[in-house]
Amino acid sequence: MIYFDNAATTWPKPEAVYDAVVNTMKNYGANPGRSGHRMALSAARIVYESRELLADFFNAKSPRDIVFTSNATEALNMAIKGVLKPGDHVITSSMEHNSVARPLFALQKIGVEWDVVKCDSRGFLDPEDVKKAIKPHTRLIAMTHASNLTGTILPVEEVGKIARERCILFLVDAAQTAGIIPIDVQRMNIDLLAFPGHKGLYGPQGTGGLYVREGVDITPIKEGGTGSLSEHLEQPRMLPDRLESGTLNTPGIAGLAAGVRFIKQKDIENIRTHEQKLTSKFLEGIKYKKGISLYGPGDPAHMCAVVSLNVMELDSSELAYLLDSKFDIQVRPGLHCSPLAHKTIGTGERGAVRFSFSVFNTEDEVDEALEALDIICSRI
Numbered sequence: 582m583i584y585f586d587n588a589a590t591t592w593p594k595p596e597a598v599y600d601a602v603v604n605t606m607k608n609y610g611a612n613p614g615r616s617g618h619r620m621a622l623s624a625a626r627i628v629y630e631s632r633e634l635l636a637d638f639f640n641a642k643s644p645r646d647i648v649f650t651s652n653a654t655e656a657l658n659m660a661i662k663g664v665l666k667p668g669d670h671v672i673t674s675s676m677e678h679n680s681v682a683r684p685l686f687a688l689q690k691i692g693v694e695w696d697v698v699k700c701d702s703r704g705f706l707d708p709e710d711v712k713k714a715i716k717p718h719t720r721l722i723a724m725t726h727a728s729n730l731t732g733t734i735l736p737v738e739e740v741g742k743i744a745r746e747r748c749i750l751f752l753v754d755a756a757q758t759a760g761i762i763p764i765d766v767q768r769m770n771i772d773l774l775a776f777p778g779h780k781g782l783y784g785p786q787g788t789g790g791l792y793v794r795e796g797v798d799i800t801p802i803k804e805g806g807t808g809s810l811s812e813h814l815e816q817p818r819m820l821p822d823r824l825e826s827g828t829l830n831t832p833g834i835a836g837l838a839a840g841v842r843f844i845k846q847k848d849i850e851n852i853r854t855h856e857q858k859l860t861s862k863f864l865e866g867i868k869y870k871k872g873i874s875l876y877g878p879g880d881p882a883h884m885c886a887v888v889s890l891n892v893m894e895l896d897s898s899e900l901a902y903l904l905d906s907k908f909d910i911q912v913r914p915g916l917h918c919s920p921l922a923h924k925t926i927g928t929g930e931r932g933a934v935r936f937s938f939s940v941f942n943t944e945d946e947v948d949e950a951l952e953a954l955d956i957i958c959s960r961i
């Protein structure tokens with residue numbers, strides 16, 4: 582079986598990730614941060630070390646700046662709903678995922694004003710257009726680092742600079758780039774970084790996080806037990822407790838840490854080079870194939886390892902079904918939870934089939950997919 586659906590969730594995971602999850606459940610299964618006995622302390626240590634690791638990975642100033650969540654969507658909701666109030670203005674690109682677009686759509690109903698800056702048909706964003714969209718009451722710029730539909734990398738550094746100069750909060754959705762493209766929150770002027778654990782960081786599903794720059798105040802969207810300041814009914818003000826109510830996913834967090842260690846050991850630059858090689862081979866292979874419509878930049882230098890296409894008039898679900906059932910190749914069809922992005926590239930009606938690669942994919946697998954596409958094209 583060939584798994585090319587890594588933009589949804591990476592699979593397989595490094596062996597150390599499976600081991601960390603099982604080992605934590607079996608040997609350190611107590612509740613971290615709740616009790617003082619040895620097993621609870623061991624569990625708390627696992628969580629703290631994972632926080633340290635992630636803070637270092639994204640160059641955050643302190644482990645306290647890392648809040649664990651269950652996925653990128655929860656982190657994005659926390660950030661968006663935690664900073665925006667009625668009367669605020671927010672800017673996004675037109676390549677956003679529904680995990681950004683839907684919370685904003687909902688907030689519009691309570692008086693948040695939302696402007697979408699249009700990207701071009703390959704998904705590129707001009708930072709000057711973001712500058713032009715700024716209003717006196719702009720509170721937040723929220724932007725994906727790379728599109729989950731076209732792979733297009735957006736100019737995070739340039740927009741971060743603009744946001745910082747104007748004292749506007751800058752939220753980056755790193756769902757497609759965390760673990761894939763180096764991210765330095767300080768150098769890139771990122772105030773809030775939402776990341777999934779289960780994609781490019783090679784952690785288990787049910788993991789993710791939000792980096793919160795020290796001093797950024799976020800109103801929690803949930804309150805509850807934190808294991809700290811239990812005598813007060815008011816939610817603690819300090820991070821990460823303020824945003825981490827309820828028992829954490831300790832086995833998942835241990836697995837996520839193992840994923841990050843794997844990336845550090847491999848070196849993210851080597852991972853990027855490998856994925857660019859696969860993307861380049863795939864793009865070269867389909868460039869001159871008759872009947873294939875290719876979307877996005879078409880240049881691995883400007884994209885993560887995500888390529889979307891359609892074959893003639895074939896429905897995207899039908900193509901994905903053929904690849905799965907006849908060739909044992911797993912890809913994702915449809916609208917990819919990103920209707921704004923589909924509208925931007927002109928596939929709002931039919932969707933597209935997405936091929937997404939990970940460090941575990943090989944050039945031989947790409948060749949097999951290209952052969953499969955040849956056969957499908959020749960039979961239509």
Ligand SMILES: Cc1ncc(COP(=O)(O)O)c(C=O)c1O
Pocket residue numbers: 588589652653654655678680725727728729754756757776777778789
């Ligand atoms: C760009 C983007 N943002 C947000 C998400 C949501 O991530 P999660 O499934 O971890 O909530 C995804 C998931 O595919 C994504 O691609």
